[in-house]
Amino acid sequence: MCAEISRGQQASVWVRAKVISLRQMRLVIRLLLGMALVASAFFTLHSARQIAANPALTPVIDRSREEIIAATDRLMARNATETRLSQMMATRLSERPRNWVALQALHDEATSRGFPVPPEYDAAWQADSGMLAATGNCLSCIWDIATCTLSTALICKAPILLTPIEDLRGLAQAGADYARDVPIDQLDLGLSVIGLGATAAIVATGGTSATIKVGTATLRLARGMGRLSPRLARHLGTAFADGIRWVDLPGVRSADDVSRLIRADVLRPVAAALSDLGRVADAAGPVHALHLLPLVDDAADARRLARAAEALGPRTVRNAEVLGKTRLLRATLRISDLGLTLILGLSGLMMSVGALLGSLAQNWMLRAMRRV
Numbered sequence: 001m002c003a004e005i006s007r008g009q010q011a012s013v014w015v016r017a018k019v020i021s022l023r024q025m026r027l028v029i030r031l032l033l034g035m036a037l038v039a040s041a042f043f044t045l046h047s048a049r050q051i052a053a054n055p056a057l058t059p060v061i062d063r064s065r066e067e068i069i070a071a072t073d074r075l076m077a078r079n080a081t082e083t084r085l086s087q088m089m090a091t092r093l094s095e096r097p098r099n100w101v102a103l104q105a106l107h108d109e110a111t112s113r114g115f116p117v118p119p120e121y122d123a124a125w126q127a128d129s130g131m132l133a134a135t136g137n138c139l140s141c142i143w144d145i146a147t148c149t150l151s152t153a154l155i156c157k158a159p160i161l162l163t164p165i166e167d168l169r170g171l172a173q174a175g176a177d178y179a180r181d182v183p184i185d186q187l188d189l190g191l192s193v194i195g196l197g198a199t200a201a202i203v204a205t206g207g208t209s210a211t212i213k214v215g216t217a218t219l220r221l222a223r224g225m226g227r228l229s230p231r232l233a234r235h236l237g238t239a240f241a242d243g244i245r246w247v248d249l250p251g252v253r254s255a256d257d258v259s260r261l262i263r264a265d266v267l268r269p270v271a272a273a274l275s276d277l278g279r280v281a282d283a284a285g286p287v288h289a290l291h292l293l294p295l296v297d298d299a300a301d302a303r304r305l306a307r308a309a310e311a312l313g314p315r316t317v318r319n320a321e322v323l324g325k326t327r328l329l330r331a332t333l334r335i336s337d338l339g340l341t342l343i344l345g346l347s348g349l350m351m352s353v354g355a356l357l358g359s360l361a362q363n364w365m366l367r368a369m370r371r372v
Helices: 002-053 065-079 082-093 100-112 120-135 137-143 150-155 165-179 186-205 207-224 230-243 246-251 255-261 264-284 286-295 299-330 337-371
Strands: 060-062 333-335
Touching: 065 299, 082 100, 082 120, 082 299, 100 120, 100 150, 100 286, 100 299, 120 150, 137 150, 150 286, 165 186, 165 246, 186 207, 186 230, 186 255, 186 264, 207 264, 207 286, 230 264, 246 255, 264 286, 264 299, 286 299, 299 333
Parallel strands: none
Antiparallel strands: 060 333
């Protein structure tokens, strides 16, 4: 009997020791989770405060030229497979009219990787180039670039002229429309104003004004060829509506008077975007820039596309065709060290809060079960 009581007391002591041990373990776990919560909150708030205090610090930064090339090469290695390139070329060959800028880019990518090219490619090239020459479309495109398509500009080697003649025409047309109380084409006038200002400043300021001029010419051609995205057209139209002094328009008599029309603070971001489009044309070629322009919806897109074109050169169209806009432009960016700290801090904060809530819920359920 005494032995049985002793064994019962020993079991009771063992159970109490286990309960105390579990309670201590839970307290240690809660303490560790609390410390993790405090540390995560500190790093998160510290990173967020740095970003808020210094506009130059951002969670996402631009990749270098070498990083852009490496990132796009990795993406192309996964996506530019023989089957996919063959399917994309077959789809492009079935289009009417055919887009030979895209077709040539896909052809070059396939041959660079040693993949076979569909036999229809050469036959289609011969048919289209012969037809364009026979119908006089090449002569028309060389005479007036506004009548060109991407294929005629590429096949016929049509020059894309960057003279101020079209800008002067747009300015004169806007003056005549204003005098006759006819609605003015604000986008056309804005491009003329920016183009004339850039042309006049090329000698004084060098490359920046030159790239703006190339950008305005590319944008004007893209608009005439129906290759301007609606979002970009609306953005530019709004900027030109606010950035031009319309009341001074009747007094403009020459290109020297154009500067009086400009509100520089409003049009400066537009000029930067046009300069970026000029960089695309310089790096990838004017015809390729016209092909890529529908990818641009705003100034941020223009800047990222310019950086991609300067890193990839003529290969930009290949990458754009295979990867699409989102992956191509995303390849120009990477997360900064500060961004990684912020992400890790937020992740740790969320996991710590979740673990604490789970622990509290478990304890509440255990207490409820004991009462039952």
